Amino acid sequence: MLNDVSAVKFGAPAAERDINQGLKDYFIETGAFNRLKNHRKTIILGNRGTGKSALMKMLAKHFRTENAIVIEMTPEDYSYDLLQSALKKESDGSWAKVSAFTASWKYLLYVIALKKYQEALKTSFKTTAKNSHKYLRNNHKGSQQSSFDIFISYLNRIEGLKVGPYEAGIKSKELQHLYKLEEIIELLPELKKLAARKPIIFLIDELDKGWDGSEDAKMFVAGLFQAALSLNELSSNFKVIISLRKELHDNIPTLYDDYQKNIDLFEGLEWDEDSLFQLITKRIEHSISGLAYRNPKEKWNLIFAEKIMDIDSFKYIVSRTLYRPREIIQLCTESQDRAIEKRRNKIGINSVVSAEAKYSENRTKDISAEYKFQYPNLINLFEVFRGKECSIKRSELEDICSKIILGDLKTGVKLNWLDGQNEEFIINILWQVGFLLAKTTATVNNEQCHDYFGIHQISLINLGNIKEFSIHPMFRIFLGIKE
Ligand SMILES: Nc1ncnc2c1ncn2[C@@H]1O[C@H](COP(=O)(O)OP(=O)(O)OP(=O)(O)O)[C@@H](O)[C@H]1O
Numbered sequence: 269m270l271n272d273v274s275a276v277k278f279g280a281p282a283a284e285r286d287i288n289q290g291l292k293d294y295f296i297e298t299g300a301f302n303r304l305k306n307h308r309k310t311i312i313l314g315n316r317g318t319g320k321s322a323l324m325k326m327l328a329k330h331f332r333t334e335n336a337i338v339i340e341m342t343p344e345d346y347s348y349d350l351l352q353s354a355l356k357k358e359s360d361g362s363w364a365k366v367s368a369f370t371a372s373w374k375y376l377l378y379v380i381a382l383k384k385y386q387e388a389l390k391t392s393f394k395t396t397a398k399n400s401h402k403y404l405r406n407n408h409k410g411s412q413q414s415s416f417d418i419f420i421s422y423l424n425r426i427e428g429l430k431v432g433p434y435e436a437g438i439k440s441k442e443l444q445h446l447y448k449l450e451e452i453i454e455l456l457p458e459l460k461k462l463a464a465r466k467p468i469i470f471l472i473d474e475l476d477k478g479w480d481g482s483e484d485a486k487m488f489v490a491g492l493f494q495a496a497l498s499l500n501e502l503s504s505n506f507k508v509i510i511s512l513r514k515e516l517h518d519n520i521p522t523l524y525d526d527y528q529k530n531i532d533l534f535e536g537l538e539w540d541e542d543s544l545f546q547l548i549t550k551r552i553e554h555s556i557s558g559l560a561y562r563n564p565k566e567k568w569n570l571i572f573a574e575k576i577m578d579i580d581s582f583k584y585i586v587s588r589t590l591y592r593p594r595e596i597i598q599l600c601t602e603s604q605d606r607a608i609e610k611r612r613n614k615i616g617i618n619s620v621v622s623a624e625a626k627y628s629e630n631r632t633k634d635i636s637a638e639y640k641f642q643y644p645n646l647i648n649l650f651e652v653f654r655g656k657e658c659s660i661k662r663s664e665l666e667d668i669c670s671k672i673i674l675g676d677l678k679t680g681v682k683l684n685w686l687d688g689q690n691e692e693f694i695i696n697i698l699w700q701v702g703f704l705l706a707k708t709t710a711t712v713n714n715e716q717c718h719d720y721f722g723i724h725q726i727s728l729i730n731l732g733n734i735k736e737f738s739i740h741p742m743f744r745i746f747l748g749i750k751e
């Protein structure tokens with residue numbers, strides 16, 4: 269029996285590695301996957317560890333089997349560091365900045381597409397796309413230029429033309445020419461013909477890697493969004509799919525403002541207990557042979573004890589998460605390690621609870637890091653709750669918050685984002701990041717229940733009426749919260 273516990277492989281916590289471990293076999297084809305596959309959605313929005321890269325990897329695989337050209341753009345292709353050093357620093361503000369970035373993105377994606385078609389179709393490219401062939405020969409011949417170089421050089425052409433009022437008249441024509449991508453526009457009919465022969469898909473993931481929160485970084489992403497929206501109109505066989513972390517998206521004003529206009533294109537990644545249970549039991553099935561016909565509950569109980577502290581063991585584990593696949597995988601893997609150390613034949617209370625200590629610390633720190641641009645040093649706000657009771661009445665919570673604002677409760681470092689804010693603002697942030705659960709009535713699985721819920725379970729428009737809160741179990745052990 270010991271074998272079963274140690275034989276299970278829950279997989280790697282990030283899709284980039286998981287894809288080599290078994291993701292292709294145990295991937296869950298969610299509604300999100302199907303909508304992206306059918307091009308009904310083109311923008312993936314999700315928190316850390318919710319499965320953006322898993323979708324991208326599986327979409328790449330799917331489109332390749334459909335004989336499409338698939339271009340997976342990786343962070344090396346768009347380093348924010350390089351962006352900072354490559355752009356001329358100007359003092360004259362950033363007029364039309366987003367449109368300069370948008371035009372450069374469009375240019376880059378068109379050029380890559382043409383190059384890829386040239387590679388894939390070889391001689392028939394020359395005949396189907398004469399002008400494009402000529403254009404590449406004259407402008408990008410055998411060049412060692414990286415994608416980033418192409419992007420930056422176009423952007424610099426635009427920036428180079430931005431001048432004071434005197435020359436404006438002469439140069440504005442040239443500028444218009446660049447904004448409208450006139451060199452490329454005439455090639456688009458050819459590009460459409462090429463797409464009709466062979467679909468082409470860009471998959472752009474990990475835009476948050478190396479993110480520095482600068483204005484340029486924001487423009488870079490906002491420009492890509494605008495470019496993708498417009499390129500996706502070109503042909504049903506020419507698609508750009510982008511993923512973005514939710515918190516980053518909320519922080520780019522131009523994106524956020526346009527959100528409503530394009531809401532139909534966004535695929536928000538959400539999980540619930542059932543889908544997470546499916547995700548983890550599929551992994552158990554994958555690693556132990558002969559389980560295909562067992563039901564998910566049987567697969568789970570082969571490895572895990574029935575109950576942990578009188579609670580169904582899966583419910584116990586999932587309640588320690590914000591419903592993100594990576595969290596489940598992490599906690600299960602760490603519990604498994606403890607069980608193997610202790611030579612247990614099932615993962616039970618001792619293994620899970622001892623794994624929870626490290627897990628709770630990691631998650632608390634990770635959540636704080638996740639919001640480092642929006643709410644720097646968020647962990648110092650969490651620390652204020654150290655040693656407190658896990659359930660908190662509104663009056664107590666308001667009291668704590670007002671003491672933080674007045675400086676009577678110390679946060680260690682000063683949290684500038686709390687300047688001029690009130691108690692409700694702090695409560696709201698703690699809710700948004702998943703730290704607080706609210707006691708309320710909600711419908712879960714078609715049943716009404718009165719319980720503590722978090723933002724990963726329900727959306728609450730008005731927190732003002734909530735009278736009781738509790739601290740999410742994931743943070744409790746690390747902060748020494750009393751149950
Ligand atoms: N639909 C799915 N089916 C099976 N496993 C999944 C699915 N979605 C995500 N996972 C797994 O969950 C884990 C986290 O997913 P992933 O790495 O894609 O998250 P992410 O959103 O890209 O996170 P980050 O923002 O840190 O890049 C990985 O192990 C991945 O394989």
Ligand SMILES: [Mg+2]
Pocket residue numbers: 283320321322473474
């Ligand atoms: Mg990822």
